[in-house]
Amino acid sequence: MSIPSVSVTEIPQGANILDVREDDEFAAGHIDGAQHIRLGDLPVRYGEVPLDEDVYVICRSGGRSRQATMWLNDNGFDAINVDGGMGAWNLDHGLPIVSGGDGEAWVK
Template identity: 45%
Template structure:
């Protein structure tokens, strides 16, 4: 896990809607997503990633977020085995909220 890059939430935009070269992949469960997520994030729960990998732009700068970083690291390890790189959002949504960054509630925008 030491070789996976981690990015602090303070270095990320509040909204990924207009990001063209970066994708924020949220791998939390549906109920966690509905409770609050980053605007413009792509939502694919951890267990669905292998079956839905074609929905992820793997050519973009990929950032993965979950509740606290554990699931993000698992997804990134899986992607590394397939030859893809990405970064973990350090501290996950806990850090996002702790840094008072905006969240959007509901299932809108979920893919």
């Protein structure tokens, strides 16, 4: 089964972004405005994910977001995996991130 996926440069402006990394990874650096639900919490918190809009799912490098995208699509959502994850977003393309604290944002 094919999983819908896009590169970080194909994410539309204002898109719903779901970050499925762990709490410490998200706090270190994330896309401003991204929704955060850890992959392990998704089966319990899926009701917080928009059901009627595309959701772009991201993690560190693409593995966890791929799992989340499969699960969401199997459960009626319109989820799209972000290839390369935060590594591609910030490290490869230099796109902006924010931290959850006072320190400088970085991809953990």
